Amino acid sequence: MSTLKYGVSLYSYTGDMYTLMTLDDAMRQIADLGATGIEILGEGNIPSYPTPSAAWIDRWHALLEEHALEATNYGSWIDSSMWRHRDLTADEGADMLAADLRLASTLGFTTLRPKIGVVSMDLRPHPIWEEVIERNLSLAADLDIVICPEIHAPTPIRHPVVEEYVSFIERTGTDHFRLLIDTGIFQRAITTANHDGLSEEAQEEGWRKPLALPMSDLESVLPYTAFIQAKFFDIDAQLVDQQIPWREILETLIASDWSGYLSSEYEGDRSPYRAVEQVRRQHALLHRLEGEIRGS
Incomplete structure (x- = not known):
């Protein structure tokens, strides 16, 4: 039977984490939602990354226990373009990933998202x-x-990038490489969310041109999917999301007997504390929809 679990990415609270919220505050908010998982960005959320102090590591585990949370997904970067004069070598990239795997393990994470530099606008990863x-x-x-x-948008599911990942899984037979699906690829309407630094073209199209992928595409890759980032931009006071088709997504996950985490990733307006309310609305919406779909 499908078991859906709900968590939150600390990326949702970007801005507030730097000015208004401590890690303890964020964990308290996440636990108060009834969520059980926390997702972080290694470089963005760990002081003195990549070598946090023993005191910080102890505090991290103490907070997980205090708030009854589990570490879910660790965001890692393998920056293939970190040097102006050359690309990262495979040796250097492998060492970076190994270091993040060990740190993620120390902190109790069970999945790790490697963000490898891309070489095209459709997000093909570096060779x-x-x-x-x-x-x-x-x-x-x-x-x-x-x-x-x-x-992640603008890469659709039916694309050479995904085909190469699936082929890698099948060739190696590994249980330790899977996909992470960002629900922004199912977005069906543009959003007016304001993000400083966007190009004029992006502003004119809204925050990312919707791909509006069908649920059949999601269904096709669920056997290879380990984690879902529940990307969203705005949910109104009536718990309506005009961009992301949550009912269809949950129906597909449940019908396909998929189990795992949906981790909130808010990318709407960044005004203070708006993310806190938006994540709360998303979790209320997801729990309501799951109950309706399951008839409970």
Whole structure:
């Protein structure tokens, strides 16, 4: 039977985390939703990354226990373009991923999203990706962490990037490499959310041109999917989301007997504390819809 669990990415609280909220505040908000999982960005949320102090690690575990939360997905970067004069080598990328896998394990995470530099507008990963991942499969198995690259707009599911990932899974036979699906790929209407730094073209189209992928595409990759980032932009006071078709997504997950985490990733307006209310609305909506679909 499908078991859906709900968590929150600390990315949802970007802005507030730097000025208004501590890690303890964020965990308290997440637990108060009835959520059970927390997702972080390694470089963005860990002080003194990549070598946090023993005191901070102890505090992290104490807060997880205090708020009855589990560490879910760890966001990692393998920056293939970090040097002006050359690309990252596979050796360097493999070392970066290994270091993040070990840190993620120390903090109790069970999945890790490697964000590898891209070489095209449709987000094709740098060619080193396959060697970098393959050289870390044994370590991932030893640590019992699943490496799961993100399928994110503007990359659709039916695309060579996804085909290459699935082929890699089938070729290696590994249980420690899967997909992470970002629900922004199912977006059906533009949003007027204001994000500083967007290009004029992006502003004119709204915050990302909707791909509006069908649920049949989601169904086709669920056997290869380990984690879902529940991307959203705005949910109104009546718990209506004009952009993301949550009922159809949950119906597909439940009908396909998929189990795992949906982790809130709010990307709407960044005014203070708006994210807190928006994530709360999303969780209320998801719980209501799941209850209706299951008839409970």
